Amino acid sequence: MIAQNIAFGILAASSVLAAIRMVTTKNVVHAALYLVVVLGSVAANYILLAAEFVAVVQLLVYIGAIVVLFLFGVMLTRAKLGHEGELDNDQRGLAAVTALLILGILGYVLVDYFGDDKLPQLNRTHEQLNATRGTGAVGNAIFSTYLIPFEVVSVLLLAALVGAIVLARRD
């Protein structure tokens, strides 16, 4: 499956490059558009990982809703559309060190983990395995094992709704 490896390489490169551009660009709208590229590549990665439904939802919700919200935010706050001088704050060096530290720790943990493949092997029969794949399985899981999280999410959305109204109201 060389094709998959190549696809992964392209996707990984594009998402990392776009993420770097997003972090460094001096233009807010460009940052939002680079975010779209990252999110799109991650969605494509989901397809490679055989999680098609997640990929579709990622496209719909993240790119369709969240990025649009960001663009609205740019509009409403009248952020300067062109180049903004000095977008970075003064602690570049410190921040870079911190980020490298985080990456180092995460990288070490992941490499240590793959010293041998110590993934917990859940003993499953063929039938049970089939029940863990596909969109149907996602639906079943949401309404059985994950029923309480599903309900909590509704409370969370209610809180966000009330909160947004409180914040948006004019005095």
Place this chain on the structure above:
Amino acid sequence: MTAALLFAQVEKVATPKLDWAATAPLLILCGAALLLLLISSLTTSRPARGTYAVITVLASAFAIGTAGVLWARVTDAERGAFTTAAGALTVDGFSVFFIVVISLGIALSALLADDYLRRENLDGPELYVLMLLSGAGGIVMAMANDLIVVFLGLETLSIALYVMAGFNRRRAESRESAMKYFVLGAFSSAFLLYGIAFIYGATGSTNLGDIAGFLNANTLEHTGLLLGGFALLLVGFGFKASAVPFHVWTPDVYQGAPTPVTAFMASASKAAAFAALLRVFVSTFAEYRLDWQPLIWGIAVLTLVVGSVLAIVQTDVKRMMAYSSISHAGFILVGVQAATAQGVSAALFYVLSYTFMIVGTFGVATLVSGKGDEHHGLEAYRGLSRRRPGLALTFTVFLLAQAGVPLTSGFLAKFYVIGAAVDAHSYALALIAMLSSVVSAFLYLRIVVAMYMTDEEGAEPGPRVRVPLGAGVALGLAVAFTVVVGILPQQVVHWADRAIPVVLASGR
């Protein structure tokens, strides 16, 4: 025909059994939030003064009542703790204890908010709605038997709190504190979530019961992923509990947020963070105690030292109390670090007494600050004993309790956590805790001195202080608890002893 075919193929999802009694406290709080929204949108005239606050307090009281029923059920030897909804929620003494603590936090903060909102001309049901939903999120965290449920509870708690911090829209400080809290909160919850992903990868499940079962049954050869997960989870919980070094938001947000909201943040939100920390680390990861105890040890030492030392150099009373709340978090962490039943029970006792102390403290600050929520400097407290002797005495009780003076609940709380640390052979930590409590005693005495021993000759008298009914009730309750439990702690200790978290297999 196609329709018939479609229906024939529909497989019914096997929805899990839900124990309605177990979820009743949550349903009551969320129901009350919806009721408040309905009342405010259906009534055309403004409802009578205090209607919203009374509904909020009643809802919390009902939640506590149902918690009492649950308590009888889980402490019954024959029935005991159980999980519900496919192992997503645990009902044990621990969850019931935190239902009570968080509901108390909601009720007391709502009583403080009632007059505050009228004073600041912000009347309306929204703050109460957010408080109830936020509290429900906190209770979800305390009951959660699944890391994802913990995360969602934490997010519900936080999202409502971000808005509450910025609730006083006219004050620039309030808006700014919302912004800071929001950015740092979102940052820390990303870390928490990454930690959950690591634990999931290392153990194959997010369910606490399954994780504990897996860790008991298997010995991991490579624990890197698991330990990385511990560290990332600690970032997330440490942020909410305002433990050093994840505390940077605390002084700013406590200072900028409306004072009744600060009271809620310091009581209910902190309690929820410790609930999750205790259940996830002390009971679920008990097997790996030796790996995470040093981490908590370090955080506890930093929190104790930074909290008590930096509190002294502040001039704003709200900021002082923010740092003192950081040092209290350090004391609770001392109990967590012991990782014994005694340590947990001491931490629970501390959380409950601290809830009353801190709500009382910020309650007095709400009243003294006056219209505009402005007078928080130490000078506003000068000569308070002459203007308002009762209020000054009340505040003195809370400050002495925070300092850990005998005959208050604060003394016993500190005594129990330090005792637990000594019994767990953490002598150095116990010593540091004692020293830091001596250092911070200076801070509390400074405020007491300002209230009592300033001669007002020539000094400008501070603003007039009113004590409205709601706040008066809240302060009275808090003082009563602090003193009565300080003298007769047996019953509360007995409850705390029976509220040790248990981890049950999900049974699915």
Place this chain on the structure above:
Amino acid sequence: MNVPEWWYLVLSAVLFSLGALGLLIRRNPLVMFMCVELMLNAVNLTFVTFSRSLNDIGGQVVVFFVLVVAAAEVTVGLGIIVSILRRKPGTTADDLSLLKG
């Protein structure tokens, strides 16, 4: 031979660190906030990868909940940002300095 799983995990660690870096160095609140979204997305990728290698659907389901949380955070966060910037256009995170002790 499929793409080795650890490639995905390393990719997500890199994206997560870039998000953290961005949040620390940028001053525009909107961009800081995009960086949080990037971090959450990196975590989602980790979850889906583990879900695949563990043969467990849980990791995929979690992604939906994270999506909802991210959307709710964006709504509230933009509300806060707009309420600040509406009064003072061009505010950056460094200008938030009323609260200092």
